[in-house]
Amino acid sequence: MQAANFQVTKNRQNAVLMSALLSTKGPEVQIVIPHKNVDFDALASLAAASMLYGEAKPVLPTSVNPNVRAFLSIHKDIFSFEPLKSLDLEAIDRLIVVDANRWGRLEGTGHLAKRSDLDIHVWDHHPGVGDINASLRRQEALGAATTMLVEALMEKHVLPSPIHATLFLAGIYEDTGHLTFPSTTPRDLRAAAFLLEMHADLKVIQAVLRPTYGPRQKEILFHLLADAKRINFKAYKISIARMDIEGHVPGLAEVVSMYRNIVNVDVAFVIFRDRQKDRCMVIGRSGADSLDVGAVMRLLGGGGHSGAGSAMVKSAEPEGVETWLMEAMQDYRQLPVQISDLMSFPVESVPPDMPMREVEAVLNRLGYSGMVVIDGEKLVGVISRRDLNKLTNDGQWRSPVKAFMSTNVITVTPLHSVAEAMRLLVKHDIGRLPVIENGRVIGIISRSDAMIYYYDLIPE
Numbered sequence: 001m002q003a004a005n006f007q008v009t010k011n012r013q014n015a016v017l018m019s020a021l022l023s024t025k026g027p028e029v030q031i032v033i034p035h036k037n038v039d040f041d042a043l044a045s046l047a048a049a050s051m052l053y054g055e056a057k058p059v060l061p062t063s064v065n066p067n068v069r070a071f072l073s074i075h076k077d078i079f080s081f082e083p084l085k086s087l088d089l090e091a092i093d094r095l096i097v098v099d100a101n102r103w104g105r106l107e108g109t110g111h112l113a114k115r116s117d118l119d120i121h122v123w124d125h126h127p128g129v130g131d132i133n134a135s136l137r138r139q140e141a142l143g144a145a146t147t148m149l150v151e152a153l154m155e156k157h158v159l160p161s162p163i164h165a166t167l168f169l170a171g172i173y174e175d176t177g178h179l180t181f182p183s184t185t186p187r188d189l190r191a192a193a194f195l196l197e198m199h200a201d202l203k204v205i206q207a208v209l210r211p212t213y214g215p216r217q218k219e220i221l222f223h224l225l226a227d228a229k230r231i232n233f234k235a236y237k238i239s240i241a242r243m244d245i246e247g248h249v250p251g252l253a254e255v256v257s258m259y260r261n262i263v264n265v266d267v268a269f270v271i272f273r274d275r276q277k278d279r280c281m282v283i284g285r286s287g288a289d290s291l292d293v294g295a296v297m298r299l300l301g302g303g304g305h306s307g308a309g310s311a312m313v314k315s316a317e318p319e320g321v322e323t324w325l326m327e328a329m330q331d332y333r334q335l336p337v338q339i340s341d342l343m344s345f346p347v348e349s350v351p352p353d354m355p356m357r358e359v360e361a362v363l364n365r366l367g368y369s370g371m372v373v374i375d376g377e378k379l380v381g382v383i384s385r386r387d388l389n390k391l392t393n394d395g396q397w398r399s400p401v402k403a404f405m406s407t408n409v410i411t412v413t414p415l416h417s418v419a420e421a422m423r424l425l426v427k428h429d430i431g432r433l434p435v436i437e438n439g440r441v442i443g444i445i446s447r448s449d450a451m452i453y454y455y456d457l458i459p460e
């Protein structure tokens with residue numbers, strides 16, 4: 001299959017920029033450089049940009065993620081990257097920055113940043129304009145920077161080899177969480193589809209994108225689990241753990257993610273103390289629609305996004321950091337979706353003595369699949385269409401609803417988190433969840449309310 005079969009949507013401005021870029025012959029010496037701590041998106045962008053720009057030399061920073069290092073050690077013969085040290089910086093005419101938009105994210109470019117005669121191109125997918133003064137800036141909200149460069153290659157009808165396609169797809173997969181992160185766009189999927197057609201090898205990708213989880217990470221995870229505590233904080237279940245580590249341990253964030261999943265909390269924080277360096281590293285992970293970990297970490301001088309964040313605290317004891325963390329969470333006011341935002345009310349109910357025939361009529365009239373049964377003000381049961389379907393004779397249809405309703409009713413209170421309510425609906429496979437306050441049913445959460453929640457249909 002040909003690359004040209006792919007429809008790539010681009011706006012007119014980009015098309016103009018592209019044709020200007022590709023028609024002019026580039027300056028004599030061009031280099032491409034990605035951000036330091038090179039991940040697969042950075043490495044793939046680096047390789048793709050050097051293909052796109054023809055003669056541009058790909059420069060590999062010295063700090064490289066462990067997964068990328070493993071990949072490079074196997075593919076040494078295929079990809080040749082140059083260290084910046086080996087180049088004459090004065091002789092460089094054009095700098096092409098990929099997967100970054102700030103000088104601070106690049107390694108060893110202090111001298112280049114000062115040169116006013118340097119032509120700079122930026123290809124990036126991070127938010128913010130950054131501080132690099134570029135003559136060509138391709139900055140788009142995509143799941144991966146690689147996507148943009150793959151599109152440019154497709155446009156130029158440059159077909160990647162299967163090995164290049166594998167690297168490019170690893171870049172897209174890594175930055176989009178295998179095309180599942182909310183930042184993923186249709187363009188990332190089109191680029192991924194094209195790369196599969198170019199025979200990207202998913203087995204290789206599966207092997208190279210495996211999280212760093214070896215004996216050392218396992219030991220840390222086991223240690224954390226042995227002391228795991230769950231506490232209730234506001235509407236969330238959270239866990240804060242502390243541990244001493246020595247030196248740099250790769251993959252700690254992944255270990256914290258695993259820890260959160262196993263301990264089964266909405267939010268997990270681990271405070272790793274490095275005595276030698278006299279500092280504590282806090283790593284936080286949270287589930288969907290839970291506490292915004294990035295915002296809490298910013299209060300500690302770190303950063304991140306809603307699901308993941310970290311902060312480095314110098315010269316502090318872990319106990320002190322934990323107290324500070326609790327205070328930050330206390331101060332941080334986020335208004336998550338509340339049970340009361342989601343529930344339907346007023347609640348239609350039937351009395352326990354109503355015959356089943358009438359209950360069916362009420363359900364039909366309201367178009368409901370089930371209802372609560374309320375005696376006076378007290379919730380006594382739930383009846384659903386499923387129960388109606390079990391009726392076989394007229395005697396049963398004349399019997400009161402209390403003979404057929406389920407009395408073991410799962411309920412929530414307005415103090416529960418929405419995430420918890422969703423868990424209950426799924427866990428018990430029930431269609432509705434009455435919301436109880438002071439012994440009275442004040443609302444009900446149904447499957448359709450759950451859909452509204454999951455698909456973010458609630459106005460902010």
Ligand SMILES: [Mn+2]
Pocket residue numbers: 041042099125144145175
């Ligand atoms: Mn990236």
